Amino acid sequence: MTFEKDINIDATELRLGLPGTSEESERQASxxxxxxxxxxxxxxxxxxxxxQETAPPTKAQVVGWxxxxxYRKNNLQTKKTEVETSGMYVKVSMxxxxxLRKVDLKIYxxxxxxxxxxxxxxxxxxxxxxxxxxxxxxxxxxxxxxxDGDWMLVGDVPWEMFVNSCKRxxxxxxSEARGLGCVV
Amino acid sequence: MxxxxxxxxxxxxxxxFVSTKARNxxxxxxxxxxxxxxxxxxxxxxxxxxxxxxxxxxxxxxxxSWYRVEALTRSELLIGNCYAVSPARVTARFARVRxxxxxxxPRFADFxxxxxxxxxxxxxxxxxxxxxxxxxxxxxxKRMSVTDDDLVTLAELFLGFKExxxxxxxxxxxxxxxxxxxxxxxxxxxxxxxxxxTDDDTDWxxxxxxxxxxxxxxxxxxxxxxxNFEALERLVARSPSLKKLRLNRYVSIEQLYRLMIRAPQLxxxxxGSFSPSEIAGQGDQEPDYVNAFAACKSLVCLxxxxxxxxxxxxxxxxVCANLTSLNFSYANITAEQLKPxxxxxxxxxxxxxxxxxCDEGLQAVAVTCKELRELRVFPVDAREDSDGxxxxxxxxxxxxxxxxxxxxxxxxxxxxxxxxxxMSKNCPDLVVFRLCIMGRRxxxxxTGEPMDDGFGAIVMNCKKLTRLAVSGLLTxxxxxxxxxxxxxxxxxxVAFAGDxxxxxxxxxxxxxxxxxxxxxxxxxxxxxxxxxxxxYYNMRFLWMSSCSLTRHGCxxxxxxxxxxxxxxIRSADEEEMDTAAEILYMYRSLEGPRxxxxxxxxxx
Numbered sequence: 001m002t003f004e005k006d007i008n009i010d011a012t013e014l015r016l017g018l019p020g021t022s023e024e025s026e027r028q029a030s031x032x033x034x035x036x037x038x039x040x041x042x043x044x045x046x047x048x049x050x051x052q053e054t055a056p057p058t059k060a061q062v063v064g065w066x067x068x069x070x071y072r073k074n075n076l077q078t079k080k081t082e083v084e085t086s087g088m089y090v091k092v093s094m095x096x097x098x099x100l101r102k103v104d105l106k107i108y109x110x111x112x113x114x115x116x117x118x119x120x121x122x123x124x125x126x127x128x129x130x131x132x133x134x135x136x137x138x139x140x141x142x143x144x145x146x147x148d149g150d151w152m153l154v155g156d157v158p159w160e161m162f163v164n165s166c167k168r169x170x171x172x173x174x175s176e177a178r179g180l181g182c183v184v
Numbered sequence: 185m186x187x188x189x190x191x192x193x194x195x196x197x198x199x200x201f202v203s204t205k206a207r208n209x210x211x212x213x214x215x216x217x218x219x220x221x222x223x224x225x226x227x228x229x230x231x232x233x234x235x236x237x238x239x240x241x242x243x244x245x246x247x248x249s250w251y252r253v254e255a256l257t258r259s260e261l262l263i264g265n266c267y268a269v270s271p272a273r274v275t276a277r278f279a280r281v282r283x284x285x286x287x288x289x290p291r292f293a294d295f296x297x298x299x300x301x302x303x304x305x306x307x308x309x310x311x312x313x314x315x316x317x318x319x320x321x322x323x324x325x326k327r328m329s330v331t332d333d334d335l336v337t338l339a340e341l342f343l344g345f346k347e348x349x350x351x352x353x354x355x356x357x358x359x360x361x362x363x364x365x366x367x368x369x370x371x372x373x374x375x376x377x378x379x380x381x382t383d384d385d386t387d388w389x390x391x392x393x394x395x396x397x398x399x400x401x402x403x404x405x406x407x408x409x410x411x412n413f414e415a416l417e418r419l420v421a422r423s424p425s426l427k428k429l430r431l432n433r434y435v436s437i438e439q440l441y442r443l444m445i446r447a448p449q450l451x452x453x454x455x456g457s458f459s460p461s462e463i464a465g466q467g468d469q470e471p472d473y474v475n476a477f478a479a480c481k482s483l484v485c486l487x488x489x490x491x492x493x494x495x496x497x498x499x500x501x502x503v504c505a506n507l508t509s510l511n512f513s514y515a516n517i518t519a520e521q522l523k524p525x526x527x528x529x530x531x532x533x534x535x536x537x538x539x540x541x542c543d544e545g546l547q548a549v550a551v552t553c554k555e556l557r558e559l560r561v562f563p564v565d566a567r568e569d570s571d572g573x574x575x576x577x578x579x580x581x582x583x584x585x586x587x588x589x590x591x592x593x594x595x596x597x598x599x600x601x602x603x604x605x606x607m608s609k610n611c612p613d614l615v616v617f618r619l620c621i622m623g624r625r626x627x628x629x630x631t632g633e634p635m636d637d638g639f640g641a642i643v644m645n646c647k648k649l650t651r652l653a654v655s656g657l658l659t660x661x662x663x664x665x666x667x668x669x670x671x672x673x674x675x676x677x678v679a680f681a682g683d684x685x686x687x688x689x690x691x692x693x694x695x696x697x698x699x700x701x702x703x704x705x706x707x708x709x710x711x712x713x714x715x716x717x718x719x720y721y722n723m724r725f726l727w728m729s730s731c732s733l734t735r736h737g738c739x740x741x742x743x744x745x746x747x748x749x750x751x752x753i754r755s756a757d758e759e760e761m762d763t764a765a766e767i768l769y770m771y772r773s774l775e776g777p778r779x780x781x782x783x784x785x786x787x788x
Contacts, residue, residue, distance in 0.1 A: 061567060064295030066595060066622040068566045071378060071406065075490065075514055076564060149494065
């Protein structure tokens with residue numbers, strides 16, 4: 001019977017999603033756009049997400065899906081955006097100083113620059129850095145907390161890795177600064 | 185923690201068609217009415233003891249006399265849909281109401297599926313209650329629009345007002361709160377839960393009157409603005425009856441400490457941010473947080489952790505053994521960080537958590553929490569394509585360890601039928617089963633099959649099931665199972681599921697207890713809608729959005745059922761004369777079309 005060809009069911013079907021997309025293409029798109037199972041660093045994952053958003057929008061986020069109240073979504077996102085926005089602002093504290101500060105790591109090109117900025121900000125001087133001994137010649141030692149929650153010495157890892165994994169900075173003072181690697 | 189808690193449903197009290205004669209007839213008067221008077225007095229004294237809504241509804245249907253007396257003695261009113269009955273009708277029937285529970289918008293409004301300003305205004309109720317029930321003590325609202333003026337009304341026109349609970353409400357701000365707390369001198373309970381509170385830059389905490397307060401519960405964890413901490417501390421210090429305190433995320437852990445040492449009698453605590461404040465004092469010693477928690481010997485319910493620094497978690501060790509409820513659903517912690525806590529929580533009955541704990545974290549829960557009744561697992565990353573942190577592995581582990589489970593809400597990226605079937609067999613006491621596979625229409629990731637059999641097993645094996653939410657790839661077969669076996673189901677949520685009209689037909693024809701049905705983006709059309717005509721008066725509401733309905737089909741229903749209000753709701757860019765019905769929201773009502781309809785709603 002030829003009448004079946006005349007009835008284009010799909011055209012009259014009401015769905016969310018742009019015209020020209022179909023379930024198959026959506027499902028295919030979903031498998032190709034899947035990232036690996038490992039939890040990627042937010043900044044890396046973010047880059048990938050940006051690519052997805054500029055790709056043909058077969059996977060546009062649907063209104064009200066998944067069914068989470070926006071209050072809950074927003075409250076978790078406020079935490080993440082502190083690290084993921086294009087300005088990489090991290091909090092800096094110094095032992096003994098009454099106030100915290102914030103620096104944008106993205107504006108610095110390397111360790112010497114950011115250390116100089118910290119020195120100016122908090123009016124102190126770091127010692128001389130060596131891979132083996134850390135900072136020598138000053139009671140102030142710049143440290144940072146990384147993605148995994150570990151406290152590291154500033155300068156131990158390559159600059160890019162530092163910028164991507166640094167959550168906050170702390171300028172430690174005196175005896176605390178020795179024996180770094182323990183949880184504060 | 186009251187997201188969508190289940191209430192006992194009762195036969196519809198809002199659909200009595202008792203004649204007005206019964207209401208107008210009064211029992212005093214001439215000698216021939218004397219025996220009636222005695223009977224009424226006896227009845228009144230007896231009916232005072234009836235508290236259950238079901239029992240009261242049944243009693244009111246016995247005869248006119250009982251109806252009248254029941255109406256005189258009912259003190260707590262539960263109205264599941266504010267548009268099902270008008271304030272005038274309520275105040276005409278019930279004479280002495282002390283507590284009002286009122287619900288407004290349907291649940292899908294929480295997910296931005298309904299345009300704002302749809303309705304559910306508390307205002308007409310506030311004014312009507314003020315005239316009829318000046319001795320009203322308690323108001324509990326869910327998904328209603330409440331204005332600052334309404335708050336002022338409650339404070340000024342109800343002397344002795346004691347309890348206000350606003351869940352998922354909006355429309356008011358700190359300005360209204362300030363006046364409310366200032367004028368309610370007998371206030372015992374102020375619970376603001378998941379509500380949107382505008383920041384009017386008013387220091388409402390300072391507005392509580394001086395002198396000893398009667399406060400028993402102060403919940404404001406959803407209020408997104410700073411509070412005056414010194415005023416809060418003084419308030420807590422002068423509230424000896426305070427048992428429940430849930431702080432917002434602007435309260436730092438140091439401030440939490442100061443409050444806890446003033447209120448060791450707390451039973452419910454929401455910790456606020458659980459991280460140190462930005463301003464680190466010079467040479468400050470860390471307070472002894474462990475001691476503060478240890479002093480709270482009555483603490484059974486813990487929540488908050490809004491901006492948690494996991495280093496501080498060990499502080500709660502002293503209370504873990506007594507906890508019956510723990511809400512970590514804002515705490516982005518790992519399995520390793522969870523384990524030392526959860527391994528101490530032997531008495532835990534309610535646990536809300538983020539999927540950041542992964543399947544491994546859920547396994548740890550399963551090992552210790554043998555008394556678990558309710559589990560909710562929320563996604564850290566609420567998107568369709570995000571990395572799945574929990575899976576069928578975690579679900580199965582929970583089912584094997586927590587045999588007394590009654591309620592589960594589980595967000596994941598993918599699932600298997602086998603795990604769902606396992607849960608249906610291991611947890612026969614399940615009353616609420618809500619599985620949200622975030623990838624739309626996703627099949628069983630091992631077999632590639634639809635998720636029909638999993639949900640089928642749930643409705644077959646969990647004989648007490650009253651609430652079900654389905655997801656993943658589902659054919660009409662899943663709905664066949666639900667219609668055949670889900671005989672006690674009262675609430676059903678469907679999204680992106682089914683093949684054809686017959687799916688919805690199975691449900692409407694098969695589930696006699698169905699009260700609330702919410703469906704989105706599923707291929708159900710007018711024919712399916714028609715198949716529920718026999719049942720719609722028994723339901724509180726039906727919601728269908730982005731399905732295959734037409735205005736014509738909805739019109740048919742409206743014509744066939746005069747006591748149903750059939751609303752077709754347009755989204756912003758839709759033309760008025762579109763043939764498609766983008767959103768259908770229909771509900772039984774004694775009042776006919778409401779008068780506060782916004783432009784984008786058409787009542788058929």
